[in-house]
Amino acid sequence: xxxxFIRSIRESEQTMKLYVGNLPFSxxxxxxxxxxxxxxxxxxxxxxxxxxxxxxxxFGFVEMSDEDGRKAIDQLDGSDVDGRRxxxxxxxxxSTSGSGFxxxxxxxxxxxxxxxxxxxxxxxxxxxxxxRRNGR
Numbered sequence: 001x002x003x004x005f006i007r008s009i010r011e012s013e014q015t016m017k018l019y020v021g022n023l024p025f026s027x028x029x030x031x032x033x034x035x036x037x038x039x040x041x042x043x044x045x046x047x048x049x050x051x052x053x054x055x056x057x058x059f060g061f062v063e064m065s066d067e068d069g070r071k072a073i074d075q076l077d078g079s080d081v082d083g084r085r086x087x088x089x090x091x092x093x094x095s096t097s098g099s100g101f102x103x104x105x106x107x108x109x110x111x112x113x114x115x116x117x118x119x120x121x122x123x124x125x126x127x128x129x130x131x132r133r134n135g136r
Contacts, residue, residue: 040068
């Protein structure tokens with residue numbers, strides 16, 4: 001029923017990936033799809049779950065057209081679902097900074113050898129005075 005030129009226009013539409021946070025833990029991917037379906041065609045909907053327990057992590061992602069995605073953000077961000085206020089916004093691309101292990105979230109993290117971290121102050125080693133560090 002679609003004419004070929006209409007189908008090619010639809011296929012070239014930009015899609016938007018939405019982050020959906022603060023979902024009820026009872027929500028699955030199908031619930032997420034059903035929540036967004038009235039606002040436009042949902043290309044994909046996924047609620048992320050914990051690998052070990054299988055329990056929902058309380059957030060997910062939805063893909064839909066740019067236009068429908070913007071409409072979904074306007075209508076669903078801040079809305080109440082099962083007593084929880086949803087966060088809906090455009091998903092940000094994943095950071096390409098690596099796995100995140102070892103750096104502790106600090107710049108220059110990871111193992112840095114046995115370098116002096118005293119900042120130029122003499123430390124005297126592990127409290128050589130015999131007194132406790134808190135001055136008693």
